[in-house]
Amino acid sequence: MTARLAIIGGGLSGLAAAYFARQALGADAVVDIFERSERPGGILRSASVAGRQVDVGAEAFVVRRPEALALVAELGLADQVVSPTGRRPAVWANDGLHALPSPALMGIPANVAAVGNLVDDADRLHIDAERQRPMDWPPGTDMSVGDLVDDRFGPAVTARSVDPMLGGVYSSLSADIGVREAIPALAARLDAGTPNLTDAVAGLLPAATNTAPVFGAVRGGYRVVVDRLLEAAGAQWHSGIEPALMGGPGDWQVADVGYDAVIVALPAPDAASLLADTVPAVAAELGNVAMAGSAVVALALPPDSVLPENSGVLVATGESLHAKAFTFSSRKWPHYESSDATWVRASFGRFRQPIAGDDHTLIGWAAADLARICDAAGVTVDTSPLDAVVQRWPSGLPVYAPGHLASMKRVFDARPAGLGFAGASYQGVGVPACIAQARKAVDAVVSEVAF
CATH class of the missing domain: 3.90.660.20 (Protoporphyrinogen oxidase, mitochondrial; domain 2)
Structure with a gap:
């Protein structure tokens, strides 16, 4: 039997998933990409x-x-x-x-010298004394980066250093972004008992x-990458289509055509709309993502x-x-x-x-x-x-708000066999993270379906 895989979404994540699927399933597999835009690549x-x-x-x-x-x-x-x-x-x-x-971790300074003249003397004293102040971080805490930095270093550091840095990565202010979501290594340090933010940040910075x-x-x-990726994937490109997803494990239906597996490479709200009738519990979770x-x-x-x-x-x-x-x-x-x-x-x-x-x-x-x-x-x-x-x-x-990664874990735990997810909405933004998630999605559905 010829393996058949549908990918819904033709951005970087969908194209990467098609490429990895071609490698995993071989030259004879049917790999179809459905994209509502005429242009491949999404935000690339x-x-x-x-x-x-x-x-x-x-x-x-x-x-x-x-x-x-x-x-x-x-x-x-x-x-x-x-x-x-x-x-x-x-x-x-x-x-x-x-x-x-500098040195700093996503805009969070490693010490008072790092901020230079960006803040006033009162803020500098507050930063310098951070090691002496007790810190309340129960393991597993997921608060916003802004709340953490406001408390430990002061709002001026948040507004003038952390917000500018995170705003470029997430298009959100640090008050809207979870520590565990944006800087998981920092959350892990604090979970392990590092007693203050200064030492936690310093311990994560690369050597000078x-x-x-x-x-x-x-x-x-x-x-150039988009064109080469689409060519290497050898996938059939279906543009101008917003297909419905029907069926279930072993018999997925996309645009009234049957597939062994489906990878949804859409932003979370679009994925929620697509899955509302087929997997309502997953759709409800995805619908909460702003x-x-x-x-x-x-x-x-x-x-x-x-x-x-x-x-x-x-x-x-x-x-x-x-x-x-x-x-x-x-x-x-x-x-x-x-x-x-x-x-x-x-x-x-x-x-x-x-x-x-x-x-x-x-x-x-x-x-x-x-x-x-x-x-x-x-x-x-x-x-x-x-x-x-x-x-x-x-x-x-x-928006990688506090609790976002826990929510996405529930999505992955509840997804039916043969249904994968790829894209920036799930387990990290940025090109490398999207490529990694696309590979994980392909690996998951290939292991679950008897192609």
Whole structure:
């Protein structure tokens, strides 16, 4: 019998699942991808800005996790991986630029020296005395990162260091993100009895001698990876379709066609709608996951523009800038060095902070914010763009609230045999995490179904 697998969702996770399924099931297997959009890749999306393909969704991946590098190498693209230039981001706080706290763990400083002049003297004393204050952390606690840092280091550290860092990863403020969800190693340290946050953070930081880059990107953008991944998967692409899912183990029905197994590679709310009639208990759990919207404005400035000597700027909570972050692509990535233009990305939007304004407004805000940042850095830049593209992500990322991972464990425990889940909603955001979850989903259904 020919193995038949349906994958619902054609973003990175669905494409990776198709690729791993092809490896597991062989050349004769039927692997079908159903995607409502005409374009594969999901949030791995590129757009032409001043004649160059620029990523307007995910831009980079963490190289200290192996999954993305390994997959890129398998696809024959290892020679296209580039490392950042080594410039560091700055933080915009109190209407000025500051050094990003270092050493730090997701913005949580390892000691008082790490915060520099980002906070006032009272906050510095509070941080320095943290080791002497009793800490209430019963093993298994799952509180928000914001509540933890507010209590141990003070709200200024949360707003000016942790929020900017987590906002870029999750499009949420730290008050909405669980410690166990975003920084599981930190929760494990505290569960094991580390008596204070200072020691817990310090114990998790890499050695100062570790100078290996944290991030990598692909020359030519993620579009190259998406195209190669779809080709290597050898899957049948069905676009413009939002299929119903019927049946059950051994006889799944997708778009009125029978399959041995199904992998749902959709955001949690979409998966909940799909499964409402078939697996209502799982759908109810998935329906509780909120999504955070965001938008990216890709700017091409005149080629002689002189940007600040940073890789970008993260914006503290409560500041008067509209954007939450800037990436100075021409400063951060060597493959963006060009005589044609200077490229910058501006990011907008967080959970519970809807993006107001049309595309023209967002481009104007990005240019005005950038002008203020450049002025504070002592450089004068004509921020009137040669070209600009706005990409909106109305529900781009799941909110990893306290209890999210426990909820997803209940989803996996309750799923029927032959039904897998892949995507950022489940066990981690970011490209490496999505690739890992796609492989787990394929491994699970292959082990459960007599293909």
